[in-house]
Amino acid sequence: DQQVKQNSPSLSVQEGRISILNCDYTNSMFDYFLWYKKYPAEGPTFLISISSIKDKNEDGRFTVFLNKSAKHLSLHIVPSQPGDSAVYFCAASASRGGADGLTFGKGTHLIIQP
C-alpha cells in the first residue's frame, strides 16, 4: 500500500514555462513533506520542504503548496530551465524524518524541452 503517490511517471514542459509536479498521500500522521531531485547515477538532493502548519513555502524558482484537507502537495518550478530535467521525488515524514525515516513516492521524471 503506497502511502505517498506520484501518479505521473513523467512530465514534459517547455523551457520558460511552469512545471507542476503533484503528490498525494494517505497517512494523516505525516506532518513534514519534502521534495528531492535526482540526476542519473547520483543520489537524491534535497530541494524544498514544508511543515504541515504551513500551506506554502517558496525558495527562488521553487514553491511547494500543501493542501492538508485533500492530502495533496505540489511543487511548482517557474520558469523551468533545462537543468531542471531530473527525477523528482516527493517524501513525507511523521516525525520530521527521524525514527521512521522518510516515505518516498516513485518519482516523476521531468523533461524540460528547449
Place this chain on the structure above:
Amino acid sequence: GAGVSQSPSNKVTEKGKDVELRCDPISGHTALYWYRQRLGQGLEFLIYFQGNSAPDKSGLPSDRFSAERTGESVSTLTIQRTQQEDSAVYLCASSFGGQGGGYTFGSGTRLTVV
C-alpha cells in the same frame, strides 16, 4: 568528508553469495539512513541509525539483511545469500540528528544479483 561516500559504486554478485556495502557519512552527522531503490520504484526505507544504535530496523526486508554502524561514522549493510530480487540501488544518507530536510544522500551502490 565533503559528502556521503558509498562503496562500491557497482557490484555484480552471484545468487547465494554474501555482499557488504559501505557508507561513510558526513563528519558530524549523527543520523544515518539506508534506503533501497528497485527499478521503477521509489526509495524504500531500510534502517535508521542514531549514533551507533538502530532504533528502527523495521524496514529491513528479511533476516538476510543486517546493518552495523561504528560510533557516528562508517556503516555497513550486509546481505547474506543474495537473491535476484535484492538487485537495486542501495542509497545511504546522513543528517544532523534526524531533521528530514537535512538529509544528504550518497550516490548509491548499484547491486546486481545474477
